[in-house]
Amino acid sequence: MRETASDIDGAGLKLRGISKSFGNLQALSRMDLSVPRGELMALLGPSGCGKSTTLRIIAGFEQPDTGKVLIAGKDVVHLPPNRRGLGMVFQDYSLFPHMTVAENVGFGLKIAGLARAEIAKRVREALKLVQLSGRDDYFPTQLSGGQQQRAALARSLIMRPSLLLLDEPLGALDKNLRENMQFELRRIQRTMDITTVMVTHDQEEALTLADRIAVMVDGRVLQVGTPLEVYESPANRVVAEFLGTANIFEGVADRHTIRVALGDRTEVLAAQPELRDGAVLLGIRPEKMWISGERNSRGNAVAGTVIGHVFRGTAHVYEVEVGPNLAPVQVLEQANSRHDTRVYSLGTSVWIGWRPEDAFVFPAEREGRA
Amino acid sequence: MGDGKGATLIGALDAGISVVRRPRRRAIQFVPRSLVLPIVLFLIVFFVLPLAENVFRSFDPETGREHYVKIFTDVYYLEVIAVTLALSLGVTVLCLLIAYPVSYTLVRHSGRWSGVLVFIVIAPLLTSIIMRSFSWLVLLSRQGLVNGVLLDMGLIDRPIRMSAGLLPVTIALVHVMIPFMVLSIAPAIQAINPRLEESARILGASRIRTFLTVTFPLSLDGVATGMILVFMMVNGSFVTLQILGGGAVQTLPLLIYQQFNLTRDFGFGAAMSNVLLAIAIICLWLQISLIQRRGAEAR
Numbered sequence: 001m002r003e004t005a006s007d008i009d010g011a012g013l014k015l016r017g018i019s020k021s022f023g024n025l026q027a028l029s030r031m032d033l034s035v036p037r038g039e040l041m042a043l044l045g046p047s048g049c050g051k052s053t054t055l056r057i058i059a060g061f062e063q064p065d066t067g068k069v070l071i072a073g074k075d076v077v078h079l080p081p082n083r084r085g086l087g088m089v090f091q092d093y094s095l096f097p098h099m100t101v102a103e104n105v106g107f108g109l110k111i112a113g114l115a116r117a118e119i120a121k122r123v124r125e126a127l128k129l130v131q132l133s134g135r136d137d138y139f140p141t142q143l144s145g146g147q148q149q150r151a152a153l154a155r156s157l158i159m160r161p162s163l164l165l166l167d168e169p170l171g172a173l174d175k176n177l178r179e180n181m182q183f184e185l186r187r188i189q190r191t192m193d194i195t196t197v198m199v200t201h202d203q204e205e206a207l208t209l210a211d212r213i214a215v216m217v218d219g220r221v222l223q224v225g226t227p228l229e230v231y232e233s234p235a236n237r238v239v240a241e242f243l244g245t246a247n248i249f250e251g252v253a254d255r256h257t258i259r260v261a262l263g264d265r266t267e268v269l270a271a272q273p274e275l276r277d278g279a280v281l282l283g284i285r286p287e288k289m290w291i292s293g294e295r296n297s298r299g300n301a302v303a304g305t306v307i308g309h310v311f312r313g314t315a316h317v318y319e320v321e322v323g324p325n326l327a328p329v330q331v332l333e334q335a336n337s338r339h340d341t342r343v344y345s346l347g348t349s350v351w352i353g354w355r356p357e358d359a360f361v362f363p364a365e366r367e368g369r370a
Numbered sequence: 371m372g373d374g375k376g377a378t379l380i381g382a383l384d385a386g387i388s389v390v391r392r393p394r395r396r397a398i399q400f401v402p403r404s405l406v407l408p409i410v411l412f413l414i415v416f417f418v419l420p421l422a423e424n425v426f427r428s429f430d431p432e433t434g435r436e437h438y439v440k441i442f443t444d445v446y447y448l449e450v451i452a453v454t455l456a457l458s459l460g461v462t463v464l465c466l467l468i469a470y471p472v473s474y475t476l477v478r479h480s481g482r483w484s485g486v487l488v489f490i491v492i493a494p495l496l497t498s499i500i501m502r503s504f505s506w507l508v509l510l511s512r513q514g515l516v517n518g519v520l521l522d523m524g525l526i527d528r529p530i531r532m533s534a535g536l537l538p539v540t541i542a543l544v545h546v547m548i549p550f551m552v553l554s555i556a557p558a559i560q561a562i563n564p565r566l567e568e569s570a571r572i573l574g575a576s577r578i579r580t581f582l583t584v585t586f587p588l589s590l591d592g593v594a595t596g597m598i599l600v601f602m603m604v605n606g607s608f609v610t611l612q613i614l615g616g617g618a619v620q621t622l623p624l625l626i627y628q629q630f631n632l633t634r635d636f637g638f639g640a641a642m643s644n645v646l647l648a649i650a651i652i653c654l655w656l657q658i659s660l661i662q663r664r665g666a667e668a669r
Contacts, residue, residue, distance in 0.1 A: 059572055081571040088572045094565040098587050107583075108573035159573060 012037040012195050013058065013163055018067035020053055027053045028219045031067070035212075040189055040196040042210035044203060046242065050219040051199045055165050058197060060084050072162055087156030087194075091168040093148045095140035101127070101151050102136035108159045126154040129188060146177045150184070157192060164189070166198040170205055182208050203243050207231065215239045233360050237281055240360065246283040247329045250364065253280045258361060262302045262322055279364035286332035288358040291318055291344065292351050301353035304329065306344045311335070318344060320352050421647070428641035437641035447625075451645070454621040457536075458604040461543045462597050468544065469551035469596065474585075476552070477559045491552050499546060503610040506542040507533050534616025542610045547603060551596040558592025559585070591661060598657040602650045622646045 013035040020028040028050045035041040043051040056062040058069055060081035068075045076084050095104050106123045114122075127133050130150035140148055149169070156164060169185065170178045186209055189196050200206050206213050207227040214224045215238075223235040234240035237248060251260035254277055295301055307328055308319030315335055319328040331352050344350055428437055441447045472491065480487050494502060509515050510533040517529040532538060562585060570580040586593075608623040615624065622642055629639030 059568075061568055061571075080576075081568070082574045082576055084572075085574075086572055088569070090565045090569065092563070092565060094563060094569040096566060096569070096584060096588075107570070107575075111570075111574045111579055111583075155569075155573065 012039065012072070013041075013197060014068075014070040014073075015054070015058070016068040016070065018054070018057060018064045018069070020050075020057060020062065020064050026219055028057075028064070031219070031221055033214055033221060033224070035195055035197060037195050038193045039211045040186075040198060040209060042198045042200055042206035042213045043216055044200055044206040044213050044243070045216035047201055049216040051201075051216050052167065053219075054216075055088075055167055055197065055199045058163070059086060059088055059165055085159070085161055086163050086165060087159055087161035088165040089149075089152045089156055089167065089169055091171045093140075093152040093172075095148055095152055095155070097140055099139075100136065101132065101138050101140070101143070104140065104151060105155045105158055107155060112159075122158055126158040127151075129157065129191070130154045130184075145173050146181060149173065149181060153185070153188065157188070157194070162195065164194050164196040166196060168200055168202075169198060171200070171202070178205075185209060207243075213243075215242060217242070231285075234283070234362075236362050237283070240283045245286050245330055247286065247289075247327075249282045249284075249326075251280050251282050253277050253361070258282055262326070276363070280361050281364050282359055282361050284354050284359045286317065286330040287315070287334075289329070289331045289352055289354045291320070291331045291333055292353075293342070293344075293348075295351050300356065301351050302329075303349065303351055306346055306348045306350055309344065309346060316343060318350075320350060322352070424640045425644060427637055428644055430637050433637060437638050438645075440638070441641060441645055447642075450620050450622060450625055453619065454605060454623075454646075455649070457539070457543075457619065457621060458601045461540060461547060461604045462601045464540070464544045465547045465551040465600050466593065466597060469548050469555055470593070472548075473552050473555040473559055473592075476556050478564075491549050494545065495549050499609050500613070502546055503542050503613040506538055506545070507613055510538050510541075534614060535618040538614040539611055539619050542614050543604055543607060546607075546610060547600045550599050550603065554596030554599060555589060555592040558589040558595075562588045594657055594660055598653050602653050605649060605653075606646060 013033070015031055015033040018028050018031040019026075031050075031054065033041070033054075043054060045051050053062060057064050058071075060076070060079060064077065067077075069077050071084065071086075095101075096107065099107070102120075102123050105126050106119045109119045109122060123136070124133070127136065130153055132147060132150055132154065135143065135147065135151075140151065143151060149172075166185075170181050173181060182205065198206075198209065210227060212224060212226055213230045215222045215230060217238050223230055223239050225233075230239065231243055234243065234246070237246075240246040240248065249260045249262065251258045258280055260282055302322050304320040304322040306318055307321045310317045313335070316333045318331045318333070320331055321328050329352060429435060441451075476484060476487050476491070511517070512529045512531065512533070514533070516532070517526075520526045521529065566584055566588070567580050570584045571577075575583060606623055608627060611619060611621055611624055612627070615621075622645065626639050626642045626646070629635050629642065633639075
């Protein structure tokens with residue numbers, strides 16, 4: 001994070017109390033969001049959570065029922081899309097099929113009435129930035145998916161927009177290309193130092209690309225934070241389960257101790273001193289847990305039986321039953337070395353556990369919407 | 371006659387488009403070749419042979435190519451050809467101007483009313499062309515609705531004679547042809563991804579610039595198809611001109627009819643119908659080569 005107080009006040013994007021409904025469907029309810037200048041913010045959520053609507057409201061294709069959209073401190077709600085000075089890349093790239101790559105990239109400048117020579121010069125620069133030099137006279141259909149993606153990016157960036165909007169930017173690419181483009185996109189965004197809002201349902205994409213993530217569900221922002229914050233300390237169960245996998249246990253907090261009925265143990269520690277007493281949920285990521293043949297002294301430990309095992313190339317994932325009426329616990333163990341890693345077969349009695357500080361805890365009443 | 375020709379031309383057009391648009395793919399053989407034989411025989415007997423006979427008749431031994439010389443040198447016939455082409459062009463342009471906004475609204479803004487709108491557009495096709503033309507005669511006659519309304523509003527003192535001539539012919543032909551234009555243009559607009567228009571908007575283009583630079587160019591295939599379709603159908607239209615022309619608008623189909631039924635100069639009539647056919651073929655060729663060039667550009 002590289003925000004300063006003046007950045008937050010001045011440039012960037014601010015949404016204040018945005019509501020939008022379509023008929024009976026409340027797509028967004030009183031949504032607030034701040035994106036400081038130069039930051040890449042990812043709106044992450046399942047389909048129908050309102051993230052695309054948010055993007056379309058920022059772009060000006062939808063009017064919010066209430067609220068303000070402040071770009072560089074100015075309310076743009078009443079400006080049409082063409083007067084907002086934004087850049088937008090759609091999931092399907094939306095390159096104009098009847099124009100060459102150069103014509104596509106130069107479209108905005110031509111509309112703005114720039115001289116031909118100036119347009120040609122800046123198109124060359126933009127194509128160089130996205131590594132598409134020499135493809136000027138190609139038609140979009142002659143480009144690969146990744147090249148189309150970069151051409152669409154160049155078409156937006158050439159306008160030097162104050163804000164770049166990306167709608168599922170890598171959604172239509174295959175896996176390998178997507179990983180390359182993630183780095184590429186990040187490099188370009190950093191180079192241009194351009195405030196960016198990205199919409200995605202792909203948690204990995206959000207974690208890799210974003211400076212901060214806003215997790216949205218049912219038209220509301222549940223949590224905003226850096227990828228690390230959102231992943232390591234989710235604000236509630238929905239966020240915890242949407243981002244990655246989490247083992248969630250019900251428990252009771254009593255004077256800094258959280259009691260959870262687990263196997264033959266009923267008392268489990270978690271380091272959350274600020275927590276108020278009462279019913280809580282305790283969550284722990286599979287990769288934060290250890291699995292062993294014998295009782296390990298590190299922190300909490302529970303005995304269980306292996307009831308499932310998957311090998312994922314980089315890791316072994318186990319499902320361990322820890323007690324009747326309890327959901328099986330997922331444990332992920334890195335496959336460090338071909339010879340060192342012991343594989344536990346189904347039915348083996350094992351110990352699993354975690355360090356108290358690796359768990360996250362939140363009050364149970366927040367759970368209602370899971 | 372006009373309708374028959376129209377129908378075959380639509381078929382030919384469709385075939386032309388589908389053949390040209392996917393030049394690289396081979397047609398999938400759904401049926402054994404022998405099953406195509408009956409229709410080929412039918413077309414040979416009732417379409418190719420009569421056309422061939424028509425060509426022979428126009429060049430009969432006594433007169434040679436005299437008929438064609440007459441058509442292309444006599445000012446009267448040249449004028450008839452010019453009127454035919456001008457009327458076709460005028461009706462085509464009017465149809466385009468009216469049908470484009472209708473098609474756009476139909477595709478982009480009608481929502482749940484689209485079914486109703488499509489029905490309203492297509493409904494005129496459910497009535498025979500004679501009925502539609504005759505209805506205009508009734509509406510535009512001395513005692514008709516239009517004159518009545520104009521009189522009541524005090525815009526005119528006495529009924530205008532407008533049930534015969536270029537005006538009623540144009541009105542009726544535009545009315546008859548608009549469905550074909552809409553049905554050609556609407557699918558072309560439908561095929562344009564709205565994201566393309568949104569991309570143009572966010573890049574700074576106003577609604578009008580977006581239309582001129584993105585929407586309209588991308589719908590040109592449909593516009594070209596519609597224009598050539600309507601142009602050819604007006605070229606060959608007969609009933610409307612017969613009912614509403616009042617002798618003031620002479621076109622090739624009317625002259626051909628006169629040659630066969632009144633003058634009984636079959637040879638000359640055949641020559642004229644060949645000229646009409648040649649114009650239609652040129653139109654078709656124009657359209658196919660247009661689409662081919664656009665296709666080549668896009669690849």
